[in-house]
Amino acid sequence: MSEAYPHGSNSSLPYIGQIAPRESKFCPFAAVNKWPYKSFHHLDAETISKAFFAAGKLRMRGWTLNASKPLILVPATEVQALFDDIKKELRLLVHFPKEEKEPGFLLSFTEKGIPRPRYLGRLDLEHSLDEMEAKIPPYHHEQNGDTKTHDRSFAAFKKKMEAAIEATKQKSKHQRDRKKKERVGIKQGWCEQLKRAQCYLGVRPRAEPGMPNPTEDPSIPPRELEQAMKRYQISKCVELPDLVVSEPAPFAFQDNVVFICVDVEAYEKENRPVTEIGISTLDTNDLIGVSLGECGSAWMKKIRARHFRIKETAHLHNTEFVAGCAERFEPEFGASEWISFKEAPQVIASCFRPPYSRPVESLNGESLTNGDAIANANKEYVEKRQIVLVGHDVRNDIDYLRKIGYDVSTLSNIIEALDTADLYRAWKHHQNPTKLGSILMDLEMVGWNLHNAGNDAAYTLQALLGIAISSRKSSLTTSQSQTTSRTQDLEREARDRAKEEAEEWTAADVEGGDGGPPNPLERFGWPQSNPPAASKPGNVQTSKMLNHNERRLEKVATGLREERESSKKIEAKWVSSPEVERKGQELDGDGEEDGGTFAQSITDRLAFLEEEDDGEVGGGVKLPIVGGKMGAVRGRGW
Numbered sequence: 001m002s003e004a005y006p007h008g009s010n011s012s013l014p015y016i017g018q019i020a021p022r023e024s025k026f027c028p029f030a031a032v033n034k035w036p037y038k039s040f041h042h043l044d045a046e047t048i049s050k051a052f053f054a055a056g057k058l059r060m061r062g063w064t065l066n067a068s069k070p071l072i073l074v075p076a077t078e079v080q081a082l083f084d085d086i087k088k089e090l091r092l093l094v095h096f097p098k099e100e101k102e103p104g105f106l107l108s109f110t111e112k113g114i115p116r117p118r119y120l121g122r123l124d125l126e127h128s129l130d131e132m133e134a135k136i137p138p139y140h141h142e143q144n145g146d147t148k149t150h151d152r153s154f155a156a157f158k159k160k161m162e163a164a165i166e167a168t169k170q171k172s173k174h175q176r177d178r179k180k181k182e183r184v185g186i187k188q189g190w191c192e193q194l195k196r197a198q199c200y201l202g203v204r205p206r207a208e209p210g211m212p213n214p215t216e217d218p219s220i221p222p223r224e225l226e227q228a229m230k231r232y233q234i235s236k237c238v239e240l241p242d243l244v245v246s247e248p249a250p251f252a253f254q255d256n257v258v259f260i261c262v263d264v265e266a267y268e269k270e271n272r273p274v275t276e277i278g279i280s281t282l283d284t285n286d287l288i289g290v291s292l293g294e295c296g297s298a299w300m301k302k303i304r305a306r307h308f309r310i311k312e313t314a315h316l317h318n319t320e321f322v323a324g325c326a327e328r329f330e331p332e333f334g335a336s337e338w339i340s341f342k343e344a345p346q347v348i349a350s351c352f353r354p355p356y357s358r359p360v361e362s363l364n365g366e367s368l369t370n371g372d373a374i375a376n377a378n379k380e381y382v383e384k385r386q387i388v389l390v391g392h393d394v395r396n397d398i399d400y401l402r403k404i405g406y407d408v409s410t411l412s413n414i415i416e417a418l419d420t421a422d423l424y425r426a427w428k429h430h431q432n433p434t435k436l437g438s439i440l441m442d443l444e445m446v447g448w449n450l451h452n453a454g455n456d457a458a459y460t461l462q463a464l465l466g467i468a469i470s471s472r473k474s475s476l477t478t479s480q481s482q483t484t485s486r487t488q489d490l491e492r493e494a495r496d497r498a499k500e501e502a503e504e505w506t507a508a509d510v511e512g513g514d515g516g517p518p519n520p521l522e523r524f525g526w527p528q529s530n531p532p533a534a535s536k537p538g539n540v541q542t543s544k545m546l547n548h549n550e551r552r553l554e555k556v557a558t559g560l561r562e563e564r565e566s567s568k569k570i571e572a573k574w575v576s577s578p579e580v581e582r583k584g585q586e587l588d589g590d591g592e593e594d595g596g597t598f599a600q601s602i603t604d605r606l607a608f609l610e611e612e613d614d615g616e617v618g619g620g621v622k623l624p625i626v627g628g629k630m631g632a633v634r635g636r637g638w
Helices: 029-039 042-060 076-090 129-133 151-200 222-235 294-300 344-351 371-377 394-403 420-428 436-442 453-473 476-508 537-575 578-590 598-612
Strands: 025-028 063-068 071-075 118-123 258-266 274-283 304-310 336-339 387-391 414-419 621-625 629-633
Touching: 025 029, 025 076, 029 042, 029 071, 042 076, 071 076, 151 414, 151 420, 151 453, 258 394, 258 453, 274 344, 274 394, 274 453, 294 453, 304 344, 304 453, 336 344, 387 394, 387 453, 394 414, 414 420, 420 436, 420 453, 436 453
Parallel strands: 258 387, 304 336, 387 414
Antiparallel strands: 025 071, 063 071, 063 118, 258 274, 274 304, 621 629
């Protein structure tokens, strides 16, 4: 690859407007800027960007700019030097994109009668790209008797370059369209998952694709047409009757499935060994003829919960990232069971076999839970059933089960896995996942002692019921109104911010005055005896990094304040919750060591949060953990 402007004993430095040698090759500078993100996956692109592109590093290399309207070009030799440095430092295989993949990235000007690029100067931190672009000479500008370009040749070349640029833009648009299509597909998957959950629970019918449209059947009398249309719409799941929670499920339970929810707790350090396993079961056969109850409360009583603790890891307790509570399995769910690592696969397997954790009386009156023993005691419970696996971020729990020697994906009767995080996103039209405790609060339920595997498994099944029934009660119109309301809130916040900023500028930029006395350099954190040299690229770069860090710190502090405000609302809701009052009566009846009441303890937590509002961020911001515990983020230098 030849030099754009060769320097030797018979050549001088290029001057502005000098035409490049015919054999030179160039790259559009804008395309070089975008190259990492178009040529590499996200992680590699970020690595390259941080090392060679971000924070002015690309410009600090210094580039020889050339102009060939409508493009600003840099020599291909300098781009190759950049690639060589990336290869050497990051050990990544980099090269010029292929012509068919990225047309217009590498340009040559060997054809006769076309305008060749002209030298503009050197681009560095002291000169902006706009300043260099203003120096572009007109096309009719001639130097040293260069052949004047014919209009026809110029028009053909311009069309060629614009086509290359347009092809690059179309590729970017294609990528955006493809990613949008992928996002729509993911959201569609969440929504379809929610509808299937409703079908399993009998609150949504299965579609009947073969039913004909009554309006196309002339034999149906007019007085029967209205009822026929209602049946047709129900068969298409287009317009469903209102869900009455005081009655049983209005439709058949699809496949008569057994829901089995798994939650695994692991130690937060040292290879994350498993410490607890929670397994909860809900058999749809137990729901036949049972009214739903508000938010599925009557069905929640049919959930069977089990909590297994591992003997070998009983001494490990989570305190740093989550507040573990392995010893606080809720009494309403049952009692904890101790097992060893060796026993764990067999015990877990028994929960996925008939009678699916249902206690059964043996001939001598003893309660049995082991599947093999029950098979001998009562043949009624050995029927193999279809299973729907449930979890909150269920993929993570499946991986932990594999780690201890049990792979649920090998079971032939597991028809699918439902994730309550995805179901909630489908219901609320949220992009990001929501914690289990927050979902419970939105359903006006209280999750006691979360991060106990047994409790989490039971509450996750409760969340499944709450989401499926509550979303079924919410019509499409309600969902659309929620989206409209959220959009209006965002627009209102944007207008308020713009108005506030305008008021600040109005107050700051007073008319008249001379600016007052000069500010000493100490105001900017510089020692007066050693002011910074603005001409050095390193100092400019350091200033940019400081400003960037200040913005990041402000963003973190804002996020923490918003998190604290959200936690206050959650805690306040707890105080007035009937579930809290019931729990408080239970605990107050037993007495407390400090002589206080349960409700007072929550009120004290609210007061504690109020006190934290004025604390410094760097001093250790205390954040509440959803589920009733407090945690701390300390010593991180926020």
